[in-house]
Every structure is written in C-alpha cells, then in structure tokens.
Amino acid sequence: MLNVIQDSHRQKNAEALARLGVGIRRCVKCPLHKSRKHAVPGEGHARAPILLIGEAPGAFEDQQGRPFCGRAGQFPDGLLERCALKRSDVFITNSVKCRPPNNRPPHSKELQTCYKHWLRRQIDIIDPEIIVLFGNIPVRQLLHVNRSLKELHGQFYQKADRLYQIQYHPAAGMRFPNLGAAMARDFEKLSRFSQRPKPRRRHKDD
Numbered sequence: 280m281l282n283v284i285q286d287s288h289r290q291k292n293a294e295a296l297a298r299l300g301v302g303i304r305r306c307v308k309c310p311l312h313k314s315r316k317h318a319v320p321g322e323g324h325a326r327a328p329i330l331l332i333g334e335a336p337g338a339f340e341d342q343q344g345r346p347f348c349g350r351a352g353q354f355p356d357g358l359l360e361r362c363a364l365k366r367s368d369v370f371i372t373n374s375v376k377c378r379p380p381n382n383r384p385p386h387s388k389e390l391q392t393c394y395k396h397w398l399r400r401q402i403d404i405i406d407p408e409i410i411v412l413f414g415n416i417p418v419r420q421l422l423h424v425n426r427s428l429k430e431l432h433g434q435f436y437q438k439a440d441r442l443y444q445i446q447y448h449p450a451a452g453m454r455f456p457n458l459g460a461a462m463a464r465d466f467e468k469l470s471r472f473s474q475r476p477k478p479r480r481r482h483k484d485d
C-alpha cells in the first residue's frame with residue numbers, strides 16, 4: 280500500500296514539474312529569454328532527496344535544452360557514481376533557466392525573477408532533503424551569502440526548514456585538479472549524509 284501511495288505522489292510531482300517545464304520553455308519574464316536557444320528547466324527524480332543547483336546553462340545545455348549535458352555533465356555524473364548515485368536518483372537544475380549572453384554571470388534581478396517564478400516552485404514540488412549549491416551564484420541567490428567558496432564549500436547549512444551543502448562549480452572542478460579533489464571529498468560527505476538513518480520523510484499529501 281505504501282508503495283502505491285509513494286508512486287502516486289511521484290506521478291503527481293512529475294506532472295507538476297512537467298507543467299512548470301512547459302512554462303519555463305515559454306518564459307519571457309526576464310531579458311535572458313532574448314538570447315537563449317532553449318530554456319533548460321532541469322531533469323531528474325520528481326521526489327529526489329537531493330536537488331543539485333548549478334549557475335546557468337552553458338552553450339551545450341542551451342543547444343540541447345538539458346542541464347549538465349555533454350562534457351560538462353561527465354564530471355558531476357562521475358562524482359555521483361562514486362557515491363553510488365545515478366543522475367536519475369537526483370534532480371539537477373540551475374539558478375536561471377536561460378543562458379546569459381557570452382556566459383556572463385546572471386544579474387541579481389534575473390536571479391530573483393527566475394527564483395520567484397520557477398526555482399522556488401521546483402523546490403516546493405520536489406521537497407528535497409538536501410539542496411546542493413554549485414558555485415557562488417546559487418549561494419547568493421538562495422542563502423544571500425557572498426563569501427569565498429574556499430571558506431564555505433563542503434559544509435552543511437540550515438536555512439528556514441531547508442538543509443543546504445555548498446560546493447565548487449563542476450566546471451571549476453574539471454578545470455582545476457585541486458578543486459576537483461575537494462569536490463570528490465564534498466560528495467563523499469554528501470553520500471554519508473544521504474545514507475544516514477532518518478525518520479520517514481513526510482510529504483504534504485501524506
């Protein structure tokens with residue numbers, strides 16, 4: 280019986296995320312829509328215990344409409360694998376869903392608009408146990424913290440009723456071996472966290 284209820288919650292969440300995805304692909308609420316080829320809503324498990332949030336789609340993601348695809352996706356996929364996790368076990372998205380021109384950092388207003396209309400609703404629907412923030416941009420957007428990642432990465436933070444872990448961005452981890460090694464250690468911490476015994480997660484509809 281429990282499995283049947285859980286499957287029906289997952290199905291409801293998947294439908295709600297798909298509806299948001301349709302809205303995101305048509306969204307013109309901030310100037311970033313002007314330069315995108317495809318908006319990138321995100322993908323993964325509709326009731327994922329772990330939600331991964333990157334900064335913004337890059338050129339390949341913009342072409343494909345999928346997050347962390349191509350070479351940029353191999354690195355986080357490898358880190359997930361080391362923790363016995365698959366991409367389909369988690370949900371992956373970005374702070375903003377459209378690629379900024381020339382990969383510039385998203386402006387504060389764009390971050391606020393995309394959070395208010397889309398990311399906040401994705402978080403509410405998925406209701407993850409932990410949110411992993413890749414890079415400074417989602418840290419600023421969700422935690423309003425503007426400090427060095429060297430100081431912040433790997434730690435767990437509680438804000439309101441949500442738990443967060445801050446990590447370097449996978450692109451930085453791919454480029455700089457010392458940051459890649461730090462990410463591997465941070466993923467191990469995340470894996471230990473996700474394997475710890477915990478009380479049954481209550482869903483809004485339980």
Ligand code: SF4
Pocket residue numbers: 303306307308309310311312318375376377389392393396397
């Ligand atoms: S970045 Fe977000 S708010 Fe801006 S146009 Fe794209 S989906 Fe809409």
